[in-house]
Amino acid sequence: MIGLERMKDISRSSPSKIVFLVSDGLGGLADPATGETELESARKPNLDRIARMSLCGMTDPISTGITPGSAPGHLALFGYDPVQHDVGRGIVEALGIDLDLEPGDIAARGNFSTVDEAGIITDRRAGRLSTERNAELCRLLNDITVKGADISVVPVKEHRFVLILRGEGLAPELTDSDPQQAGLAPRRIEASSPQAGRTAEIANEFVSQAITRLRNESSANMVLLRGFSRRPDIPLIPEIYKLKPAAIAAYPMYRGLARLVGMEVLSTGESITEQVETLQQQYDRYDFFFIHFKHTDSRGEDGNFAAKVQAIEELDNAVPGLLSLDPEVLIVAGDHSTPAMLAMHSWHPVPFMLKSRWCRPDDVTEFSERACLAGGMGRFAATEIMPLAMANALKLDKFGA
Amino acid sequence: MIGLERMKDISRSSPSKIVFLVSDGLGGLADPATGETELESARKPNLDRIARMSLCGMTDPISTGITPGSAPGHLALFGYDPVQHDVGRGIVEALGIDLDLEPGDIAARGNFSTVDEAGIITDRRAGRLSTERNAELCRLLNDITVKGADISVVPVKEHRFVLILRGEGLAPELTDSDPQQAGLAPRRIEASSPQAGRTAEIANEFVSQAITRLRNESSANMVLLRGFSRRPDIPLIPEIYKLKPAAIAAYPMYRGLARLVGMEVLSTGESITEQVETLQQQYDRYDFFFIHFKHTDSRGEDGNFAAKVQAIEELDNAVPGLLSLDPEVLIVAGDHSTPAMLAMHSWHPVPFMLKSRWCRPDDVTEFSERACLAGGMGRFAATEIMPLAMANALKLDKFGA
Numbered sequence: 001m002i003g004l005e006r007m008k009d010i011s012r013s014s015p016s017k018i019v020f021l022v023s024d025g026l027g028g029l030a031d032p033a034t035g036e037t038e039l040e041s042a043r044k045p046n047l048d049r050i051a052r053m054s055l056c057g058m059t060d061p062i063s064t065g066i067t068p069g070s071a072p073g074h075l076a077l078f079g080y081d082p083v084q085h086d087v088g089r090g091i092v093e094a095l096g097i098d099l100d101l102e103p104g105d106i107a108a109r110g111n112f113s114t115v116d117e118a119g120i121i122t123d124r125r126a127g128r129l130s131t132e133r134n135a136e137l138c139r140l141l142n143d144i145t146v147k148g149a150d151i152s153v154v155p156v157k158e159h160r161f162v163l164i165l166r167g168e169g170l171a172p173e174l175t176d177s178d179p180q181q182a183g184l185a186p187r188r189i190e191a192s193s194p195q196a197g198r199t200a201e202i203a204n205e206f207v208s209q210a211i212t213r214l215r216n217e218s219s220a221n222m223v224l225l226r227g228f229s230r231r232p233d234i235p236l237i238p239e240i241y242k243l244k245p246a247a248i249a250a251y252p253m254y255r256g257l258a259r260l261v262g263m264e265v266l267s268t269g270e271s272i273t274e275q276v277e278t279l280q281q282q283y284d285r286y287d288f289f290f291i292h293f294k295h296t297d298s299r300g301e302d303g304n305f306a307a308k309v310q311a312i313e314e315l316d317n318a319v320p321g322l323l324s325l326d327p328e329v330l331i332v333a334g335d336h337s338t339p340a341m342l343a344m345h346s347w348h349p350v351p352f353m354l355k356s357r358w359c360r361p362d363d364v365t366e367f368s369e370r371a372c373l374a375g376g377m378g379r380f381a382a383t384e385i386m387p388l389a390m391a392n393a394l395k396l397d398k399f400g401a
Numbered sequence: 402m403i404g405l406e407r408m409k410d411i412s413r414s415s416p417s418k419i420v421f422l423v424s425d426g427l428g429g430l431a432d433p434a435t436g437e438t439e440l441e442s443a444r445k446p447n448l449d450r451i452a453r454m455s456l457c458g459m460t461d462p463i464s465t466g467i468t469p470g471s472a473p474g475h476l477a478l479f480g481y482d483p484v485q486h487d488v489g490r491g492i493v494e495a496l497g498i499d500l501d502l503e504p505g506d507i508a509a510r511g512n513f514s515t516v517d518e519a520g521i522i523t524d525r526r527a528g529r530l531s532t533e534r535n536a537e538l539c540r541l542l543n544d545i546t547v548k549g550a551d552i553s554v555v556p557v558k559e560h561r562f563v564l565i566l567r568g569e570g571l572a573p574e575l576t577d578s579d580p581q582q583a584g585l586a587p588r589r590i591e592a593s594s595p596q597a598g599r600t601a602e603i604a605n606e607f608v609s610q611a612i613t614r615l616r617n618e619s620s621a622n623m624v625l626l627r628g629f630s631r632r633p634d635i636p637l638i639p640e641i642y643k644l645k646p647a648a649i650a651a652y653p654m655y656r657g658l659a660r661l662v663g664m665e666v667l668s669t670g671e672s673i674t675e676q677v678e679t680l681q682q683q684y685d686r687y688d689f690f691f692i693h694f695k696h697t698d699s700r701g702e703d704g705n706f707a708a709k710v711q712a713i714e715e716l717d718n719a720v721p722g723l724l725s726l727d728p729e730v731l732i733v734a735g736d737h738s739t740p741a742m743l744a745m746h747s748w749h750p751v752p753f754m755l756k757s758r759w760c761r762p763d764d765v766t767e768f769s770e771r772a773c774l775a776g777g778m779g780r781f782a783a784t785e786i787m788p789l790a791m792a793n794a795l796k797l798d799k800f801g802a
Contacts, residue, residue, distance in 0.1 A: 396467070400487065401628065
């Protein structure tokens with residue numbers, strides 16, 4: 001990899017278009033009963049047709065054996081070293097509810113939880129309180145004022161909320177108050193850099209006022225905070241690649257990640273069919289489209305093999321709508337594997353294909369884990385996808401004389 | 402990669418010989434009419450015979466998606482990280498006309514060009530003036546004297562020349578005067594490091610005197626300079642690998658690059674047959690031979706598919722002359738792809754094979770893009786070739802106790 005700074009030097013704007021379809025959690029594992037993975041079990045004539053015209057391979061999202069979260073998985077797809085560019089837990093939580101953060105804002109993930117009379121955590125999730133009750137409690141905490149920062153507390157789902165601190169001179173290097181297990185007391189938040197001392201005091205003062213306001217609650221009588229973080233300072237897609245990028249994603253988390261790297265986020269519907277319609281309507285206005293399909297991951301996380309197969313077939317049905325636009329570069333990839341057999345994100349490499357006039361197709365005739373292994377890219381790092389896409393769109397100058 | 406410093410520690414001299422045949426721009430793309438690449442279309446029984454005895458693979462010259470210039474492409478083949486070891490435009494231009502540079506010399510690429518009365522560039526190439534006229538103008542500029550540096554101006558082809566500054570205390574960190582597009586004025590050359598201030602003054606003084614001497618020219622009334630650079634300070638092949646290396650190359654650029662890394666450059670003829678004769682004559686005097694075959698690149702750049710196929714067959718005919726010497730290690734590789742379909746250097750991986758008694762051959766039976774993909778090396782970085790060659794020549798000690 002030549003690095004993002006050098007990439008800026010050789011990339012150039014041109015009318016050619018790149019359509020980057022990301023099927024979340026795409027990779028799978030075989031059902032022992034059939035010996036076939038979700039992709040191998042699905043009826044997907046359109047994806048297989050693309051495979052026959054494509055350069056195929058298997059991507060490692062981070063590195064061998066490492067299971068990515070959503071943020072690093074997507075950063076890698078967008079060409080960022082996910083180890084170097086860390087997105088904190090608090091920021092991911094904020095992106096997940098479509099909060100528009102300012103560069104200096106500090107976000108933390110919060111849990112409503114239960115402590116006993118001795119101050120020991122008995123339930124980290126306060127009996128998974130209802131999302132409605134969560135919203136009421138957040139309103140209560142939103143009134144808290146602490147000198148030196150504006151505080152907002154935004155409900156997520158069940159017991160989860162996001163704490164945002166906004167103000168001059170704040171710093172995100174803070175330890176968690178959440179010990180991440182019951183049977184322990186919440187920890188005092190400490191500064192882990194010299195400049196974060198005041199921010200630690202503010203955070204502890206917030207916790208202390210929150211305890212007072214929650215003192216009459218039977219279960220949600222404590223808050224636990226973790227993952228204090230700030231928006232990472234990363235170069236943006238339009239600067240690095242001179243692209244005009246748009247994101248077509250239904251879920252807030254992916255809209256947030258796309259915004260983080262400088263994409264314009266388009267309004268779209270919930271289904272992949274509506275997403276493809278959005279692509280068709282906006283096709284002339286951008287030269288790079290990130291389309292995010294979520295269901296392959298959700299069904300995988302549910303551990304529902306048949307439903308994940310169905311999600312793949314749903315995706316396959318939408319593919320002709322992409323092909324009809326005949327983009328110069330069409331990519332189908334995933335941010336990680338989510339095998340239904342494991343019912344969680346996993347470390348397994350992910351099938352990949354890129355179709356373009358200049359891609360040098362290989363002998364792969366089917367889009368699946370086993371078939372893509374023999375593809376022209378072999379096994380490779382997901383961070384290599386963006387340079388490959390740019391090359392195939394003829395948007396890169398020669399490197400060196 | 403263990404790094405060149407560690408490589409020095411474990412390499413040792415021995416009588417075994419390495420013959421490294423580089424077919425410039427070797428890799429290609431399929432002609433849509435036949436579905437076959439240049440290599441797949443060529444009749445090349447000798448290369449295919451070597452493939453059956455070899456360890457095969459596909460090399461990435463720089464990294465995925467990146468199209469190399471000639472200098473980085475060759476540096477990678479010689480084992481140098483081409484991103485770390487940058488060879489400037491001026492140096493490449495000087496190497497291309499076989500100029501023998503001293504370590505401190507600063508070279509810049511020059512264009513004769515045309516400016517209008519307001520000083521705006523109207524033609525960056527002065528109507529592509531003739532090479533003869535170029536030589537006359539260079540003689541005119543060669544008389545320029547500036548305090549602090551010896552100046553030479555050496556004609557290349559058409560509108561191109563090389564400016565060499567030689568003297569004590571010069572530094573190459575200078576911006577270009579060439580804005581690289583018409584409609585703008587030439588820029589003043591600025592120092593981009595503190596120690597380059599005087600060199601910037603010298604360069605600007607040269608430009609100013611050149612304008613005076615060219616004032617009566619109707620088209621070539623300006624010079625544009627870019628890529629100020631110095632010979633990179635890189636460890637040499639004899640130091641790193643304890644080899645006695647010779648280069649057999651017909652084109653000045655590649656002779657220059659070979660000299661840059663410490664090879665002895667042998668006199669040879671224009672054709673690959675003459676180059677192989679040179680190898681046979683000099684075989685006892687060296688233990689490493691870099692043979693550079695240019696025609697695969699030239700015909701590819703011409704966009705002439707049939708002529709590139711013919712160049713491959715021309716190369717194939719010369720192969721028995723290599724095999725008859727029975728070198729301990731024989732390598733056939735390329736510095737990058739130059740698909741005739743694209744008519745330019747490209748980013749595509751390049752077929753590779755290495756034959757030696759110890760190579761652990763794979764199942765590849767043909768020397769082509771598709772076949773080499775399934776080779777024992779898979780897809781790999783071109784910088785790995787030199788360690789592999791050294792190992793197969795049994796010239797490397799164990800790493801670590």
